[in-house]
Amino acid sequence: MKLKVFRYHEGMSAPHYDTFSLEEEPSMTVLRALFQFQEQFDDSLAFQYSCRGSVCGACAMLINKVPRLACRTQVASLLKGEQQIALSPYPALEEKVGWDPSQEVLVEPLPHFPVVKDLIVDRNAFFKSYKFMEPVIKPESIPPKENLMDPSDLPDLELYTNCILCAACYGACPVDGENKDYLGPAALAKLYRFHIDPRDADNRRLEKADINNGWWACDFHGNCRQVCPKGVPPIMAIGQAQAELMEKKEKSEDKK
Amino acid sequence: MESEFYKCDVLIIGSGGAGCRAAIEVSNHNLTPIIISKGLSFKSGCTGMAEGGYNAAFAYVDCDDNTNIHYEDTLKGGGFINDPELARILVEESPERLVDLENYGALFDRQESGELDQRPFGGQTFRRTCFQGDRTGHEMITALKEEVIRREITTLDEIMITALITDEDRKKVQGAVGLSLKDSKIIIFQAKSTILATGGAGQIYPVTSNTVQKGGDGFALAWNAGADLIDMEQVQFHPTGMVYPDSRKGVLVTEAVRGEGGILLDKDSNRFMSNYDPRRELATRDVVARAIYNEIREGRGTENGGVFLDVTHLDPELIEEKLETMILQFQDVGVDIRKEPMEVAPTAHHFMGGVKIDENGHSSVENLFAAGEVTGGVHGANRLGGNALADTQVFGERAGKAAAENALKSDDELNHAFVEKEEKRIEDKIQEGDIPPQKLKKELQETMWDNVAIIRSEKGLRMALRTISQLEGQLSRMNVPEESKFNRYLQEALEVENMIETAKMVITAAVLRQESRGAHYREDFPETRDDWKKSIVLNRNGKIGLISRA
Numbered sequence: 001m002k003l004k005v006f007r008y009h010e011g012m013s014a015p016h017y018d019t020f021s022l023e024e025e026p027s028m029t030v031l032r033a034l035f036q037f038q039e040q041f042d043d044s045l046a047f048q049y050s051c052r053g054s055v056c057g058a059c060a061m062l063i064n065k066v067p068r069l070a071c072r073t074q075v076a077s078l079l080k081g082e083q084q085i086a087l088s089p090y091p092a093l094e095e096k097v098g099w100d101p102s103q104e105v106l107v108e109p110l111p112h113f114p115v116v117k118d119l120i121v122d123r124n125a126f127f128k129s130y131k132f133m134e135p136v137i138k139p140e141s142i143p144p145k146e147n148l149m150d151p152s153d154l155p156d157l158e159l160y161t162n163c164i165l166c167a168a169c170y171g172a173c174p175v176d177g178e179n180k181d182y183l184g185p186a187a188l189a190k191l192y193r194f195h196i197d198p199r200d201a202d203n204r205r206l207e208k209a210d211i212n213n214g215w216w217a218c219d220f221h222g223n224c225r226q227v228c229p230k231g232v233p234p235i236m237a238i239g240q241a242q243a244e245l246m247e248k249k250e251k252s253e254d255k256k
Numbered sequence: 257m258e259s260e261f262y263k264c265d266v267l268i269i270g271s272g273g274a275g276c277r278a279a280i281e282v283s284n285h286n287l288t289p290i291i292i293s294k295g296l297s298f299k300s301g302c303t304g305m306a307e308g309g310y311n312a313a314f315a316y317v318d319c320d321d322n323t324n325i326h327y328e329d330t331l332k333g334g335g336f337i338n339d340p341e342l343a344r345i346l347v348e349e350s351p352e353r354l355v356d357l358e359n360y361g362a363l364f365d366r367q368e369s370g371e372l373d374q375r376p377f378g379g380q381t382f383r384r385t386c387f388q389g390d391r392t393g394h395e396m397i398t399a400l401k402e403e404v405i406r407r408e409i410t411t412l413d414e415i416m417i418t419a420l421i422t423d424e425d426r427k428k429v430q431g432a433v434g435l436s437l438k439d440s441k442i443i444i445f446q447a448k449s450t451i452l453a454t455g456g457a458g459q460i461y462p463v464t465s466n467t468v469q470k471g472g473d474g475f476a477l478a479w480n481a482g483a484d485l486i487d488m489e490q491v492q493f494h495p496t497g498m499v500y501p502d503s504r505k506g507v508l509v510t511e512a513v514r515g516e517g518g519i520l521l522d523k524d525s526n527r528f529m530s531n532y533d534p535r536r537e538l539a540t541r542d543v544v545a546r547a548i549y550n551e552i553r554e555g556r557g558t559e560n561g562g563v564f565l566d567v568t569h570l571d572p573e574l575i576e577e578k579l580e581t582m583i584l585q586f587q588d589v590g591v592d593i594r595k596e597p598m599e600v601a602p603t604a605h606h607f608m609g610g611v612k613i614d615e616n617g618h619s620s621v622e623n624l625f626a627a628g629e630v631t632g633g634v635h636g637a638n639r640l641g642g643n644a645l646a647d648t649q650v651f652g653e654r655a656g657k658a659a660a661e662n663a664l665k666s667d668d669e670l671n672h673a674f675v676e677k678e679e680k681r682i683e684d685k686i687q688e689g690d691i692p693p694q695k696l697k698k699e700l701q702e703t704m705w706d707n708v709a710i711i712r713s714e715k716g717l718r719m720a721l722r723t724i725s726q727l728e729g730q731l732s733r734m735n736v737p738e739e740s741k742f743n744r745y746l747q748e749a750l751e752v753e754n755m756i757e758t759a760k761m762v763i764t765a766a767v768l769r770q771e772s773r774g775a776h777y778r779e780d781f782p783e784t785r786d787d788w789k790k791s792i793v794l795n796r797n798g799k800i801g802l803i804s805r806a
Contacts, residue, residue: 032503136406137361148370
């Protein structure tokens with residue numbers, strides 16, 4: 001079993017790939033494989049991670065042409081072809097280097113972001129979209145004690161609050177690849193989360209993304225939902241937001 | 257090396273729960289905070305990893321609960337060496353701080369009545385732990401981050417703070433010097449108040465639940481600035497960390513698993529906890545961790561060096577609802593926890609000890625504040641599950657407020673000579689040598705695990721001290737090539753010094769405490785002694801202080 005890793009640093013004319021033979025370990029994750037690469041092959045390899053337990057989202061990268069977290073992706077099951085996800089195609093998924101999926105795990109930086117060094121990308125564009133959505137709760141008034149909440153409201157909200165902002169969906173979205181100004185799946189899902197929060201009083205949340213590069217730019221490829229390590233379905237949020245906005249518009253036209 | 261300069265009212269080192277909460281308070285005073293983190297903002301702290309919950313005596317589930325009982329549980333759990341005043345503040349203010357979190361947008365689980373739900377946790381008389389499934393910390397850090405965004409607070413990430421700037425007399429802190437990991441630039445922060453919110457030092461052990469950034473930087477920064485540190489021997493090992501795969505070793509399996517009814521079994525399926533404590537799986541963490549350690553040591557552990565944690569007798573629906581993260585976490589390694597038991601072993605989890613603070617998070621050095629895990633005193637010798645998240649909010653708020661008030665009356669000063677010296681120290685790390693910094697880290701972690709972990713003895717502690725002195729002697733031989741972008745060698749060379757400093761503090765205090773109390777267990781002194789109902793205070797000036805707790 002081998003690890004084929006994308007390498008790039010400032011001053012290089014073009015990126016290249018390093019191939020490294022992995023020493024087998026039980027239940028080895030790609031993150032562990034990257035540690036082994038550092039320990040035994042080249043300790044200057046750069047990548048980001050923090051928690052090792054798929055909570056922080058720092059280690060999102062393109063693994064076997066699917067954006068995912070290195071800390072929860074198993075090397076052995078990749079080689080067995082078990083974790084392959086059929087994504088709607090986009091340019092970053094085209095093969096830039098030959099690799100043998102039965103022998104090698106291919107690790108590349110998350111697409112749609114500028115590469116800083118090796119597997120580290122600059123995710124600023126992603127966080128800019130997130131901030132554009134005003135991801136802050138706007139209640140009618142601050143209650144003296146905590147709010148009472150109907151527990152049956154929680155599951156729908158949790159579907160979206162689970163997002164860990166790893167940007168895997170952004171790297172998997174064909175529209176983000178073509179249109180740098182598209183707000184992207186995570187930011188839109190976040191906006192929807194505030195829209196459905198019963199404590200939130202801003203009833204014009206959806207209008208924030210009622211723009212060309214917002215809800216309406218989505219092509220419904222569904223890659224976002226497939227790659228999300230936390231099972232968040234941005235595509236559902238986008239579909240529902242579009243339907244609600246259309247209904248709202250129809251109603252206001254009826255009134256005229 | 258190039259350098260950059262920032263000036264602010266309050267510099268906050270760390271973007272976890274305590275750092276964010278402090279920043280919000282500073283912004284409430286219309287002052288400028290800057291939040292710095294070594295990893296990515298909001299992602300490199302441990303708050304986001306916390307699963308189980310937040311203790312607040314609302315008495316929504318068990319109506320007989322109140323803050324007095326929470327206080328008593330906290331002191332009892334802490335082996336009665338907690339700073340009583342800090343513990344009192346923790347229990348009294350934690351409910352209000354939870355409401356703040358809700359107002360920032362955090363979600364907590366509800367009962368049918370619409371009131372907050374509360375679960376049982378180890379060492380607590382009543383069900384008191386508020387939660388959001390098993391991702392309470394994620395919910396908290398998300399809400400805090402969003403509040404920080406609302407207030408347009410500056411956050412700078414991938415910067416390692418290497419020293420706190422002190423005046424010539426080493427009496428006051430004036431800001432900090434940092435290294436930008438992205439491009440190796442040196443950054444100087446001038447600040448009227450500085451708050452350490454750097455978390456603990458799980459990474460001085462090879463098996464830890466902590467994020468990779470937690471190597472005790474804050475302890476070393478405070479120590480070098482001349483601040484007092486307290487209870488440094490008290491390191492909590494969480495009883496249940498993952499055993500395999502290697503890259504997940506130590507990753508937390510939440511106490512909520514036991515809170516919801518999970519049981520511990522040896523390799524032959526015997527439920528062993530009743531041999532150790534009548535509270536069985538819900539005894540305090542120190543007791544459960546030692547029990548598991550003992551089972552493994554006496555040969556009743558699994559092949560992989562753990563014991564079984566079993567929830568298969570629980571309703572699968574309850575598991576899916578309350579322990580969803582655990583289902584996924586084990587699914588990743590091919591285990592369906594609804595059908596088969598998990599394998600777990602103790603993991604370095606929390607530093608009860610740290611910077612000695614007063615009730616406003618003020619350290620013993622002027623202009624220097626601290627909040628969260630980097631401080632000591634709140635939890636005494638052992639922390640109750642659910643008290644750490646509360647700690648970050650209660651003392652984050654207090655430190656933020658006090659640091660802001662301090663900034664209003666303190667002067668703008670900068671000891672340029674200090675800054676130049678620190679810049680030179682960093683630059684001088686770049687040299688050809690024959691020892692990779694990574695190797696020193698590994699050796700330190702191994703010796704800490706073998707000698708300064710769950711069961712300690714004078715002999716082992718002295719051995720660890722010798723090994724660490726040897727490692728210290730090798731620091732001048734580290735190999736650190738020049739490289740501007742993400743120079744891992746340089747980062748690790750700076751980190752290993754902090755780890756050594758922290759390890760020495762832990763060992764020094766562990767040698768002194770010739771008894772067993774809380775998380776500190778001495779094989780050669782297994783009894784708890786009344787005359788040791790006191791805290792050990794360390795300072796780089798060499799003086800060792802003792803504070804008696806009534």
